Amino acid sequence: MDVRAHIQAHRDEFVATLSQWLAIPSISADPARHGDVRRSAEWLAEHLRKTGFPTVEIWETPGLPAVFAEWPAADPDAPAVVVYGHHDVQPVDPLDAWDTDPFTPTVRGDQLIGRGASDDKGQILFHTLGLRANLAVSGADAPPVTIKLLVEGEEESGSPHFADLLTRHRDRLACDVVVISDTTMWGADTPSMCVGMRGLTDCQIDVYGPRTDLHSGSFGGAAPNPARALAALLAGLHDADGRVAIPGFYDEVVEASPAERASIAALPFDEAAWLANAASDAAVGEAGYSILERVWLRPTAEINGMWSGYTGEGGKTIVPRSAHAKLSFRLVPDQEPALIQERVRRYVHDHLPPGVRAEVRFHGPGVRPCASDLDSAAVRAAREAMGRAFGTEVHYTREGGSGPEADLADILGAPLVFVAVGLNSDRIHAPNEKVEIPLLLKGAETVAYLWDSYATALRG
Amino acid sequence: MDVRAHIQAHRDEFVATLSQWLAIPSISADPARHGDVRRSAEWLAEHLRKTGFPTVEIWETPGLPAVFAEWPAADPDAPAVVVYGHHDVQPVDPLDAWDTDPFTPTVRGDQLIGRGASDDKGQILFHTLGLRANLAVSGADAPPVTIKLLVEGEEESGSPHFADLLTRHRDRLACDVVVISDTTMWGADTPSMCVGMRGLTDCQIDVYGPRTDLHSGSFGGAAPNPARALAALLAGLHDADGRVAIPGFYDEVVEASPAERASIAALPFDEAAWLANAASDAAVGEAGYSILERVWLRPTAEINGMWSGYTGEGGKTIVPRSAHAKLSFRLVPDQEPALIQERVRRYVHDHLPPGVRAEVRFHGPGVRPCASDLDSAAVRAAREAMGRAFGTEVHYTREGGSGPEADLADILGAPLVFVAVGLNSDRIHAPNEKVEIPLLLKGAETVAYLWDSYATALRG
Ligand SMILES: [Zn+2]
Ligand SMILES: [Zn+2]
Numbered sequence: 060m061d062v063r064a065h066i067q068a069h070r071d072e073f074v075a076t077l078s079q080w081l082a083i084p085s086i087s088a089d090p091a092r093h094g095d096v097r098r099s100a101e102w103l104a105e106h107l108r109k110t111g112f113p114t115v116e117i118w119e120t121p122g123l124p125a126v127f128a129e130w131p132a133a134d135p136d137a138p139a140v141v142v143y144g145h146h147d148v149q150p151v152d153p154l155d156a157w158d159t160d161p162f163t164p165t166v167r168g169d170q171l172i173g174r175g176a177s178d179d180k181g182q183i184l185f186h187t188l189g190l191r192a193n194l195a196v197s198g199a200d201a202p203p204v205t206i207k208l209l210v211e212g213e214e215e216s217g218s219p220h221f222a223d224l225l226t227r228h229r230d231r232l233a234c235d236v237v238v239i240s241d242t243t244m245w246g247a248d249t250p251s252m253c254v255g256m257r258g259l260t261d262c263q264i265d266v267y268g269p270r271t272d273l274h275s276g277s278f279g280g281a282a283p284n285p286a287r288a289l290a291a292l293l294a295g296l297h298d299a300d301g302r303v304a305i306p307g308f309y310d311e312v313v314e315a316s317p318a319e320r321a322s323i324a325a326l327p328f329d330e331a332a333w334l335a336n337a338a339s340d341a342a343v344g345e346a347g348y349s350i351l352e353r354v355w356l357r358p359t360a361e362i363n364g365m366w367s368g369y370t371g372e373g374g375k376t377i378v379p380r381s382a383h384a385k386l387s388f389r390l391v392p393d394q395e396p397a398l399i400q401e402r403v404r405r406y407v408h409d410h411l412p413p414g415v416r417a418e419v420r421f422h423g424p425g426v427r428p429c430a431s432d433l434d435s436a437a438v439r440a441a442r443e444a445m446g447r448a449f450g451t452e453v454h455y456t457r458e459g460g461s462g463p464e465a466d467l468a469d470i471l472g473a474p475l476v477f478v479a480v481g482l483n484s485d486r487i488h489a490p491n492e493k494v495e496i497p498l499l500l501k502g503a504e505t506v507a508y509l510w511d512s513y514a515t516a517l518r519g
Numbered sequence: 520m521d522v523r524a525h526i527q528a529h530r531d532e533f534v535a536t537l538s539q540w541l542a543i544p545s546i547s548a549d550p551a552r553h554g555d556v557r558r559s560a561e562w563l564a565e566h567l568r569k570t571g572f573p574t575v576e577i578w579e580t581p582g583l584p585a586v587f588a589e590w591p592a593a594d595p596d597a598p599a600v601v602v603y604g605h606h607d608v609q610p611v612d613p614l615d616a617w618d619t620d621p622f623t624p625t626v627r628g629d630q631l632i633g634r635g636a637s638d639d640k641g642q643i644l645f646h647t648l649g650l651r652a653n654l655a656v657s658g659a660d661a662p663p664v665t666i667k668l669l670v671e672g673e674e675e676s677g678s679p680h681f682a683d684l685l686t687r688h689r690d691r692l693a694c695d696v697v698v699i700s701d702t703t704m705w706g707a708d709t710p711s712m713c714v715g716m717r718g719l720t721d722c723q724i725d726v727y728g729p730r731t732d733l734h735s736g737s738f739g740g741a742a743p744n745p746a747r748a749l750a751a752l753l754a755g756l757h758d759a760d761g762r763v764a765i766p767g768f769y770d771e772v773v774e775a776s777p778a779e780r781a782s783i784a785a786l787p788f789d790e791a792a793w794l795a796n797a798a799s800d801a802a803v804g805e806a807g808y809s810i811l812e813r814v815w816l817r818p819t820a821e822i823n824g825m826w827s828g829y830t831g832e833g834g835k836t837i838v839p840r841s842a843h844a845k846l847s848f849r850l851v852p853d854q855e856p857a858l859i860q861e862r863v864r865r866y867v868h869d870h871l872p873p874g875v876r877a878e879v880r881f882h883g884p885g886v887r888p889c890a891s892d893l894d895s896a897a898v899r900a901a902r903e904a905m906g907r908a909f910g911t912e913v914h915y916t917r918e919g920g921s922g923p924e925a926d927l928a929d930i931l932g933a934p935l936v937f938v939a940v941g942l943n944s945d946r947i948h949a950p951n952e953k954v955e956i957p958l959l960l961k962g963a964e965t966v967a968y969l970w971d972s973y974a975t976a977l978r979g
Contacts, residue, residue: 257736261834261836262834269797274920275847276717276919279819280804280805280813280818281797281814282799282803286822286825293750297747337729337733338730338731339730340743340874342741342874343744343872343874345740353740354738354739359739361836362747363735363834363837363838364830364839365746365825366826367825368845369824370826376821376823376847377824385829389736414800
């Protein structure tokens with residue numbers, strides 16, 4: 060029996076098992092559901108024991124628990140893989156927008172509907188099916204690589220304790236590669252591999268002028284207006300080509316390779332559909348890059364909010380005493396949040412007109428960007444395994460967003476590889492979340508092949 | 520007996536009479552005080568009858584009443600003067616910041632303390648003293664010019680019915696000049712005449728981008744950001760020289776005469792005191808003009824408020840769906856609010872990047888600027904009369920603010936002359952409002968001389 064046949068033979072069992080797990084409402088953002096998050100961790104631990112993992116542990120945090128499981132390869136020199144996912148799910152409001160109960164998993168044709176089906180329980184569970192398929196075909200009683208599964212319980216709440224957890228267990232999580240299964244592919248017929256995520260740092264800028272609001276009749280024309288100073292700062296963030304104009308902003312940016320750009324250009328991109336999705340009348344951005352490249356490959360400076368002076372009904376003729384903005388910067392390799400923060404501060408302080416002063420406060424250290432090395436054995440093997448499962452070429456994509464994944468690479472000191480089979484149409488974080496069952500099976504097939512490849516490809 | 524001796528002889532009686540009036544809390548902004556505003560009108564009407572005005576009327580409005588009094592000259596061909604002031608006063612909060620009860624007028628040396636002492640009851644009442652002095656010296660039983668006193672009851676509430684009142688009574692208010700007694704002089708030892716006020720028009724700009732807030736990770740870099748578009752619009756309002764960069768903005772601006780600029784330059788201006796008053800660390804503004812010129816002679820574009828997107832604690836990484844600003848424009852002769860509104864609209868619509876749209880909503884038709892003709896007989900005579908009363912040269916000043924005065928000039932078709940003796944230190948609109956009694960007496964003396972001058976200077 061081959062991998063694909065084994066997986067097909069276990070399809071119904073797989074769907075039934077996943078449905079059991081999906082029935083547990085493990086909403087980490089809802090304190091009333093924290094008992095369910097714990098129940099979800101225990102369910103998963105039990106399932107991993109049944110799968111055959113000799114070591115299964117619940118890892119406590121000051122918040123909600125993660126699950127750790129380890130199945131060592133027979134060969135002590137075999138490479139080790141950390142697989143990352145999360146067992147908590149998003150809230151389900153608005154409940155009345157769901158066609159079925161979010162925690163009564165429902166099969167409709169090839170789809171399994173329920174909260175967490177795609178994000179992320181389905182994508183964790185394909186790993187246990189894939190591992191069993193690998194073992195069934197090899198006949199071995201241990202995987203060809205050491206598998207360390209780490210399944211977080213607070214991802215949908217911002218992973219507040221995740222970096223600490225990684226640091227605390229760094230030794231036990233030692234590995235040659237981290238496989239992330241929590242993203243999406245371009246489409247069901249267009250399998251793709253995410254090869255990077257943008258980083259993030261965000262701040263508040265407070266600009267102060269007169270020590271009190273002034274009457275614009277008595278003082279207007281000669282008193283410094285902090286809203287005007289802030290508008291100039293914000294307008295100066297970009298040049299006419301849509302590039303970020305903060306000196307040094309691009310200094311550490313590594314341009315994406317021609318191969319990656321070609322792969323992105325080959326995606327069947329539909330601009331009209333993108334605009335509909337963005338609820339926008341036009342796409343904008345940095346000259347010289349496509350829409351996808353702007354969102355995936357390029358760093359940004361974005362105004363998230365601003366306020367100053369009078370904002371009520373009608374008018375109030377004041378020179379306001381202060382003006383404020385929230386900015387966020389999406390970063391790409393190898394931009395360092397700390398360096399960008401320093402340059403933003405300098406930009407602000409170098410562009411203040413007389414009579415105003417400013418404070419720039421960043422919210423925490425920021426999130427570093429991450430990207431896979433497309434020429435690495437880890438990425439090439441994953442792309443091949445996925446291509447074998449899907450029977451077609453695998454494109455490269457990236458994520459424009461930022462997540463705890465960068466912490467995995469930084470703290471564990473291992474490269475990231477994204478192996479995931481969600482779709483953008485899965486309605487994650489929204490009512491009627493679903494997953495395509497055939498894609499979960501392809502995910503299982505991919506990792507069944509991948510562990511064999513890694514056993515040789517990643518060997519020191 | 521001469522004018523000055525007559526006035527000095529009646530000083531105590533004048534202070535006692537004014538104190539009676541100041542005891543009436545005629546706060547037009549406080550509905551609970553509207554009975555007092557009416558009582559104030561009735562008190563004034565009675566006082567004007569006692570002064571000798573043959574015609575005294577309460578003029579009703581849909582809001583609070585004005586007082587009209589007319590004393591015709593004996594000569595039917597004599598010029599007619601409208602004297603404008605207001606009998607309503609500002610609220611008194613914060614009450615505990617007052618050293619004395621605001622409606623228990625208190626004499627301290629040369630000062631009379633109480634709400635309305637300077638703004639504007641004291642400045643109306645000097646007219647009755649001045650008129651009696653004129654008559655006492657001439658021995659006539661009618662003034663040398665026809666005096667039409669118009670004392671509004673809603674000035675501190677924005678004069679919502681004043682233009683209507685003027686239009687309704689336009690015939691009875693026919694005149695050769697309008698004398699406004701509701702402003703300030705440069706200083707007790709530096710008498711000055713206001714010769715202009717800036718106009719005003721203000722608007723809200725609403726800029727719309729995506730039809731919903733977007734996730735800045737998924738869309739940032741390619742989705743249009745309306746806050747960025749607004750910042751660019753606002754930053755573009757001024758050029759590097761501090762001039763308003765809206766095309767056509769200065770087209771109708773009449774430069775102040777060299778004589779007026781020289782008079783302003785001769786004022787004993789103390790920049791450190793101005794900065795302290797403006798609670799500011801630096802003065803800014805249009806290149807080529809002094810601080811006073813920027814506030815008095817030059818038009819402005821001011822950001823009064825703005826808001827967009829997320830303004831709470833911490834960060835929220837969105838591309839906001841909309842961004843908003845409140846702007847006001849101070850105008851100088853001969854800028855027309857309607858033309859400026861049109862040019863602001865065009866500026867906004869000509870500077871929108873792709874993917875955003877904007878709405879510009881002006882709050883009403885705006886207020887036209889006004890200025891006196893310094894070479895007119897009306898201004899020259901007033902300056903001479905004031906100079907005679909004060910025994911020193913009278914400077915020109917302007918007001919940077921905007922008021923109903925422009926309506927008087929427009930609707931009555933007569934030039935404005937400002938004759939007033941308030942001081943910037945009078946704490947009008949603030950706790951512990953006071954007036955300098957000797958200056959009120961100088962005001963009385965000024966108009967006693969002025970009516971004689973006008974009898975010949977303004978004669979057809
Ligand atoms: Zn997820
Ligand atoms: Zn006033």
